[in-house]
Amino acid sequence: MHAGKWYSPGVPSSAPAELRPETGVAVELRRIMLAFGAKAVLRDLDLRLEAGRIHALIGPPAVGKSATLKLMAGLLRPDGGEVHVLGQRIDTLAERALGPVRARMGMLFQNNALFDVSVGENVAFPLRRGDASLSEAAIAERVAERLAKVALPGLETRQPRDLSGGQKKRVGLARATVADVALVLYDEPTAGLDPVTSQKIYDLVKGEQRATGGTAVVVSSDVGGVLTIADHVVMLHEGRVVFEGTAHDARASPIPVVHQFVHGTLEGPL
Amino acid sequence: MSPGARGLALPAFLGRQALALLTQIGGLALLARDLGRAARPESGGLDRVELLRHLYRMGVRSVPVVAATAAFTGGIMVLQAAPFVEQFGAKDFVGFFATFVTFRELGPLLIGLIFNGRVGANNTAELATMVVTEQVDGLRALAIDPVSYLVLPRVVAMTLTMVALVVLGDAVALLGALGVAHVLLDVTFAQFLDSALSRLESWDLLVGLLKALLFGVGIALASCFYGLRVRGGAPGVGRAVNASVVASAAGIFITDYLSTFLLP
Numbered sequence: 341m342h343a344g345k346w347y348s349p350g351v352p353s354s355a356p357a358e359l360r361p362e363t364g365v366a367v368e369l370r371r372i373m374l375a376f377g378a379k380a381v382l383r384d385l386d387l388r389l390e391a392g393r394i395h396a397l398i399g400p401p402a403v404g405k406s407a408t409l410k411l412m413a414g415l416l417r418p419d420g421g422e423v424h425v426l427g428q429r430i431d432t433l434a435e436r437a438l439g440p441v442r443a444r445m446g447m448l449f450q451n452n453a454l455f456d457v458s459v460g461e462n463v464a465f466p467l468r469r470g471d472a473s474l475s476e477a478a479i480a481e482r483v484a485e486r487l488a489k490v491a492l493p494g495l496e497t498r499q500p501r502d503l504s505g506g507q508k509k510r511v512g513l514a515r516a517t518v519a520d521v522a523l524v525l526y527d528e529p530t531a532g533l534d535p536v537t538s539q540k541i542y543d544l545v546k547g548e549q550r551a552t553g554g555t556a557v558v559v560s561s562d563v564g565g566v567l568t569i570a571d572h573v574v575m576l577h578e579g580r581v582v583f584e585g586t587a588h589d590a591r592a593s594p595i596p597v598v599h600q601f602v603h604g605t606l607e608g609p610l
Numbered sequence: 611m612s613p614g615a616r617g618l619a620l621p622a623f624l625g626r627q628a629l630a631l632l633t634q635i636g637g638l639a640l641l642a643r644d645l646g647r648a649a650r651p652e653s654g655g656l657d658r659v660e661l662l663r664h665l666y667r668m669g670v671r672s673v674p675v676v677a678a679t680a681a682f683t684g685g686i687m688v689l690q691a692a693p694f695v696e697q698f699g700a701k702d703f704v705g706f707f708a709t710f711v712t713f714r715e716l717g718p719l720l721i722g723l724i725f726n727g728r729v730g731a732n733n734t735a736e737l738a739t740m741v742v743t744e745q746v747d748g749l750r751a752l753a754i755d756p757v758s759y760l761v762l763p764r765v766v767a768m769t770l771t772m773v774a775l776v777v778l779g780d781a782v783a784l785l786g787a788l789g790v791a792h793v794l795l796d797v798t799f800a801q802f803l804d805s806a807l808s809r810l811e812s813w814d815l816l817v818g819l820l821k822a823l824l825f826g827v828g829i830a831l832a833s834c835f836y837g838l839r840v841r842g843g844a845p846g847v848g849r850a851v852n853a854s855v856v857a858s859a860a861g862i863f864i865t866d867y868l869s870t871f872l873l874p
Contacts, residue, residue, distance in 0.1 A: 415747050439753040446751075453748030466752055 366391035366426060366523055366555035367412050373420035374407055374579075381407050383579035385421070389557060389572070391522075394549050396570035396587075397559045400601060400610055403576045405559040406450065409525050412557065413447050414438040426522055445523040446516035450531055452500075452508045459503070459511050460496030463487060466519035486514040490544055506537040510544070517548050524548070526558040530565060538562060542569045563602055567591070575601065634835075634857070641757070641835050645765060648758035657763050664767035668729045672775055679724055680779035683716060684708065684786030692794045704797050705805030708787035713810070713818040717780040719866055722825035725772055726858045730833040733764060734854035737837025738847040746838070756838070765830040772826025773819060780818065817873050824865050832858045 367389040374382040381404040389395045397405050410416040411423050414430045423431040426444055433441075446466065454462050463483045467474055474482075480496075487493055490510040500508055509529060516524050526545060530538035546569040549556045560566040567573065567587040575583040575590070575598055583590060583598045590602050600608030647653060687708055695704055737760065740746050746756050791797040836854035840846045 410747070413747075413751050415750055435750070436755065442751060442753040447748070449744040449748055449751075451744050453744040455745055455748070465754075 364391050364427075365389065365424075367557065368424040369408070369411065369421065370424070371421040372408075372411065372418045372423070374404065374411070374416070374418050381579055382418070385576075385580055387574060387581060389555065389574075391555045392553050393571040394546065394556045394558065394569055395572045395574060396566040397557060397574050397576065398561070398563050398566065398590075398601070399576035401561065404579060405576055406527050408576070409447075409527050409557060409559050412523075413445065413525055414442065443519070444521055445525065446519060446521045447525040448509070448512045448516040448527060448529055450528040452512040454500040454508060454511060454515075456500075458496060459487070459492070459498045459500060462500065462511055463496075463514045463518050465515060466521075482518060483514075486518045487511075489548075490514045491540075506533050506541070509533065509537075509541055513541070513544055513548075517552075520552065521554065523555045523557070526556065526560075528560055529558060530560065530562050535565075538565050539568075542566065545569060563604070567602070577601075637839060638831055638835050641761070641831060641838075644757040645762055648755060648762045653755070654758055656766060657759060660759070660763035661767055664763055665771060668733075668764075668767055669771035669774060672725065672728055672771070673778065675728060676721055676724060676775045676779050677782045679720060680717070680783040681786035683720055684712065684783030684788075685790040687711060687716065687783075688787045688790040689794070692790075695795055701795055701797055701801065702805050704787075704791050704795060705802035706809040708791070708802075709784060709806040709810055710814055712780050712783045712787070713814045715818075715866075715870070717783060718776050718818050718821040718825060719862065721776050721779045722772065722822070722829070722862045722866075723859060725768075725775060725825070726829050726855060726862065729768060729771070730829040730858050731851050731855050733768070733830075733833040734837040734851045735847055737834060738840035738850040741838060741840050742843050742847060761834045761838070764834060765827070768830035768833075769823060769826035772829065773822045776818065776822035780815075817869070820873065821866060821869050824869060825862050828861045828865060829858045832861060 365388055367387070369385055369387040372382050372385040372387075373380075374385075385404075385408070387408070397408060399405050407416060411418055411431075412425055414423075414425075414433070414435075418431055421431070422429055425441055428441055430438060430441055455465070460480070460483050463486055464479050467479045467482060483496060484493070487495055490513055492507060492510055492514070495503075495507075495511075500511065503511065513526075513529070516526070524545075529545060530541050533541065542565050545556060545558060548554075558566055558570065567590060570587050573583070573585060573587055573590045574581055577597050583593055583595055585593070590598065593599055593602065597609050599605075600610050649656065688704065691704070691707065695701060737746075740760070746760070749756050749759060788797075788799060788802050791802060792799070833854045836850045836857070840850040842849070
């Protein structure tokens, strides 16, 4: 795979500043129903995520956190309900019509989803997406700047297979944010990482959001870590939202399932 | 299980199998439709760099195994026929017989099966791995159409490569046949060539190339289809490769039968 020529169904070169919703609602899910075969995952899920904040989506395993994130990216279609992202309803859009919305968002995948090309080419992918105005020199400069930002300067020519788990996460993070997007979706950004590296990743997520003023949605099973950066916490359980509030509220919540999950106690309904 | 339910078990099984088959045929048809859309210039057209990369990987690197198989096949063909050729004094027919069988049947069929095992299986495994490691979702999240970027160059490369490999394989197989005919039957190059050219028609070569084209398209579509619809992580990749190779092999034989029947 290379990063030469792109399929670009009318994707704008970069998100116009006036389209970036630093205020208002970045994501809204209405009465979402989602099932995988006979297994219902999300049941009448309602969720509103304000723009310009870091939202943590937490919950026990297999509760539909990653599926919710993929709904926001248009990678999954709900069986019922509406998905509104950056001011546009996307669940009714054809795959090709999702291009302009996706051009305004970035996503870090749980498995990093790095392509079999160099680190530099991986990070450059979103910049080449339908954009004929950026010169190769400008792309290289932006990639170098972004790699330096995630503490991987000069690694452009390395292959992803030669990187450690933490380095791969940072490359994925650099790729997700390189195009100056309005919404960044992080799926388990610290999965499989040690506590120190995890905290570095969280600091990068927070630093990026504070620098751009965009919206970040972080799905994480690492409750202790993600609560240190979240402005808004949402907990899912049995396909629904069982808690919404600040990190402080989450820690102090008397709801048994929230209390048990946030504090990691063995006794409780989970 | 009640007697009534037992009586319905076989029809239910057959119904499920028929539905699964129809689902796969429908999926292949939808993929072909998406390929047609992706090939339009307004959709970005064909990525030439990706095409060249796949032509090298799938074509150039298949040459040794195809050449070796073809050389031995050509030789074995004459080896098997040699006792009868001597018995009936049919040396004048050796060149025609070897060329006719190679062009019309053995060349496309054997090279199709080798191509399916080497390139088709590899292609399915690669695409399936990309799916389970979320790379395909990664492309979609970047507003890049996986059919346009991943599938179209592979289908074009596999089709072109299959035809080119059959041309090469036919030539090598005939060299193998000529070599064995010369050693065992004392047939000269001129005799071999004259026997082939005096009886062979250009249609015989075209039928073989048409078969190669159909096999190439079939293997390419099936290998991409099974790769992209993988489910279930790493074990799913193995199942996808297995399904792709089996379906393509069956498709090769069915297509071969029908094309032989329809193209006299």
